[in-house]
Amino acid sequence: MVRININKIIRNDRSMLLAYDQGLEHGPRDLDQRSVDPKFIFDIALEGMYDGIIVQNGIAEKYYNRYFKDIPLIIKLNGKTSIPDIAPMSRQLCSVDRAIKLGAVAVGYTIYTGSPAEPEIFSEFSKIVETAHDYGMPVIAWMYPRGPSIKNEFDKEILAYSARVGLELGADILKIKYNDDPEAFKWIVKCAGRAKVMVAGGNKVTEAEFLRKSEEIMKTGVVGMAVGRNVWQHDYPLQLSMALRKIIYDNATAQEAEKFYEQEIHKQK
Ligand code: FBP
Numbered sequence: 001m002v003r004i005n006i007n008k009i010i011r012n013d014r015s016m017l018l019a020y021d022q023g024l025e026h027g028p029r030d031l032d033q034r035s036v037d038p039k040f041i042f043d044i045a046l047e048g049m050y051d052g053i054i055v056q057n058g059i060a061e062k063y064y065n066r067y068f069k070d071i072p073l074i075i076k077l078n079g080k081t082s083i084p085d086i087a088p089m090s091r092q093l094c095s096v097d098r099a100i101k102l103g104a105v106a107v108g109y110t111i112y113t114g115s116p117a118e119p120e121i122f123s124e125f126s127k128i129v130e131t132a133h134d135y136g137m138p139v140i141a142w143m144y145p146r147g148p149s150i151k152n153e154f155d156k157e158i159l160a161y162s163a164r165v166g167l168e169l170g171a172d173i174l175k176i177k178y179n180d181d182p183e184a185f186k187w188i189v190k191c192a193g194r195a196k197v198m199v200a201g202g203n204k205v206t207e208a209e210f211l212r213k214s215e216e217i218m219k220t221g222v223v224g225m226a227v228g229r230n231v232w233q234h235d236y237p238l239q240l241s242m243a244l245r246k247i248i249y250d251n252a253t254a255q256e257a258e259k260f261y262e263q264e265i266h267k268q269k
């Protein structure tokens with residue numbers, strides 16, 4: 001019987017995670033004078049009361065120590081840059097054991113469903129699931145359909161298939177990009193079965209748009225959001241995090257969350 005300790009990052013079936021692996025995935029084009037410093041992001045995670053921070057092992061090793069007691073750590077085990085033009089494949093770079101030594105309570109891995117490298121990806125991921133589950137540790141799978149066979153990575157059929165793959169391969173939480181179609185997304189969440197679904201933040205948009213989308217997403221049956229750029233590229237990342245928290249945890253509407261955000265900004269000035 002496998003018992004997975006998911007409660008460290010999901011509380012009352014809700015979760016809000018801060019993703020900060022973009023420095024590897026996209027490079028410094030995503031970063032500015034503030035967000036280039038990992039300490040800035042760890043402080044947002046702490047003060048914004050995130051249920052976990054997602055980083056690569058190199059960042060964890062150099063910056064996580066003083067946050068050890070306060071922020072649950074999720075180590076992204078694979079990663080790649082956006083430089084080489086090769087078949088989508090992101091190799092494992094950190095072991096589950098190493099992640100545990102660094103203080104992780106969960107591990108993450110990107111699966112490129114539909115990639116020509118799918119056999120290697122599935123096999124690598126399955127070994128990670130086995131090891132992590134032996135420790136009772138949850139595994140988060142970034143389910144990103146990609147490669148020459150994928151004409152549209154936001155297609156509802158392909159996203160639903162991808163969600164199902166995550167469940168079949170043993171992931172506990174699936175991180176999926178939102179396709180702006182709430183009805184279709186409900187089906188995608190259903191296909192994920194007992195694997196919990198979280199949505200990625202995406203490119204930065206206005207706070208009104210971000211909160212509107214977050215409210216829409218939360219109504220599709222997901223447990224929460226794992227956001228990055230929309231929060232830490234924002235001028236007021238803490239206030240925006242608090243507003244997002246209202247939507248995720250208190251079922252606030254986007255309008256209520258935006259009002260709250262504006263009041264918090266006003267206090268700040
Ligand atoms: P954002 O919330 O900033 O979109 O981050 C989500 C994320 O999954 C990151 O964890 C990752 O670095 C990035 O997106 C990868 O996105 P892509 O493969 O589309 O470049």
